[in-house]
Amino acid sequence: MDSMKKHAIIPIFIPHLGCPHSCVFCDQNAITARQQPVSEKEITDTIEQWLSTLEGRGLDKVEISFYGGSFTAIPLELQTKYLEIGYRYVRAGRVDSLHLSTRPDYIDDEILTNLKKYEVGAVELGVQSFDDEVLEKSQRGHTADAVFDACRLIREYGFDLGIQLMVGLPGDTKEKDIRSAEITAGLRPSLARIYPTVVLRGTALADMMASGEYTPPGVEKAADITKDMYRILSDAGIEIMRVGLKSTDLITPGTDLGGTYHPAFRQLVEGMIAREDMEAALIERFGPAENIRAAGHLAVTFASCGRCVSNMSGHKGVNREYFRAKYPELEMHFTSDNDIADNTYIVVK
Numbered sequence: 001m002d003s004m005k006k007h008a009i010i011p012i013f014i015p016h017l018g019c020p021h022s023c024v025f026c027d028q029n030a031i032t033a034r035q036q037p038v039s040e041k042e043i044t045d046t047i048e049q050w051l052s053t054l055e056g057r058g059l060d061k062v063e064i065s066f067y068g069g070s071f072t073a074i075p076l077e078l079q080t081k082y083l084e085i086g087y088r089y090v091r092a093g094r095v096d097s098l099h100l101s102t103r104p105d106y107i108d109d110e111i112l113t114n115l116k117k118y119e120v121g122a123v124e125l126g127v128q129s130f131d132d133e134v135l136e137k138s139q140r141g142h143t144a145d146a147v148f149d150a151c152r153l154i155r156e157y158g159f160d161l162g163i164q165l166m167v168g169l170p171g172d173t174k175e176k177d178i179r180s181a182e183i184t185a186g187l188r189p190s191l192a193r194i195y196p197t198v199v200l201r202g203t204a205l206a207d208m209m210a211s212g213e214y215t216p217p218g219v220e221k222a223a224d225i226t227k228d229m230y231r232i233l234s235d236a237g238i239e240i241m242r243v244g245l246k247s248t249d250l251i252t253p254g255t256d257l258g259g260t261y262h263p264a265f266r267q268l269v270e271g272m273i274a275r276e277d278m279e280a281a282l283i284e285r286f287g288p289a290e291n292i293r294a295a296g297h298l299a300v301t302f303a304s305c306g307r308c309v310s311n312m313s314g315h316k317g318v319n320r321e322y323f324r325a326k327y328p329e330l331e332m333h334f335t336s337d338n339d340i341a342d343n344t345y346i347v348v349k
């Protein structure tokens with residue numbers, strides 16, 4: 001569960017066996033070469049296991065989410081088999097809806113009509129970037145126009161739309177990533193995810209890195225870009241379901257050859273946003289930095305909603321360190337108030 005609402009997702013990994021594409025960052029073909037299609041029993045066992053842990057948690061919504069490859073790019077018969085399994089749980093009232101992620105160029109009337117039959121609620125698109133040069137260098141095999149067409153159709157059929165973006169792909173720049181976030185905001189999806197690019201062993205991206213053709217952004221730069229994208233999306237009222245990969249995505253610091261993976265990436269990004277907003281609030285209240293320093297000892301209480309309190313200290317207290325170095329006589333206190341909007345930081349006294 002990675003959202004502020006009480007919304008749980010039961011993840012079902014559907015590897016894309018024999019995916020004909022060759023996105024430079026993807027290691028699916030290396031992984032799936034050793035795999036069999038997921039069996040019905042594996043899926044029902046996973047769902048039952050999750051349901052038993054989710055019981056009694058007062059959740060607003062529970063979804064079964066098919067992720068991994070590109071759900072609608074697998075043969076229709078196999079999609080239907082998986083959808084039927086999930087739909088049984090929806091009909092029985094044990095989960096609320098089905099959710100899936102796929103490629104923008106595998107969305108058409110036939111595919112969406114089939115998803116509608118099984119009352120799929122949300123379709124997420126692995127968009128990655130709206131920049132054609134980035135898409136080309138990443139060998140995605142489609143252009144940004146395919147994304148616009150897919151988003152329109154998904155909307156027309158009445159699905160909730162999700163958009164996944166990546167940061168730091170080949171050919172990317174901060175400006176391009178921010179532009180992708182702005183275009184996403186304009187498309188008004190219900191939800192979004194932002195993933196910094198990780199370089200996995202055995203991928204074309206690993207070769208590009210080794211030859212010097214690709215330079216990974218690293219944690220700092222990726223977090224700085226993601227912070228600005230996060231602001232754009234959250235200001236547009238889009239639910240940001242995920243920021244960065246989790247260790248449960250089978251990524252650990254050692255498996256990312258590019259060094260951009262961080263296990264608490266979302267906290268890093270939200271902490272940076274908190275620091276910027278806290279400093280802006282401080283300056284608005286007490287004047288420019290020189291005035292605050294010249295004022296001598298100053299006790300200030302910052303507030304946020306309960307969920308965001310830890311963002312004020314920052315990951316491992318990095319924000320406290322920042323303020324201590326810049327304003328040595330500032331005595332900081334933090335408090336929570338759930339009337340304050342999510343991701344908003346203010347000075348209360």
Ligand code: SF4
Pocket residue numbers: 016019020021022023026027028029068069070103
């Ligand atoms: S990211 Fe998806 S579409 Fe691209 S190669 Fe991997 S499985 Fe195929």
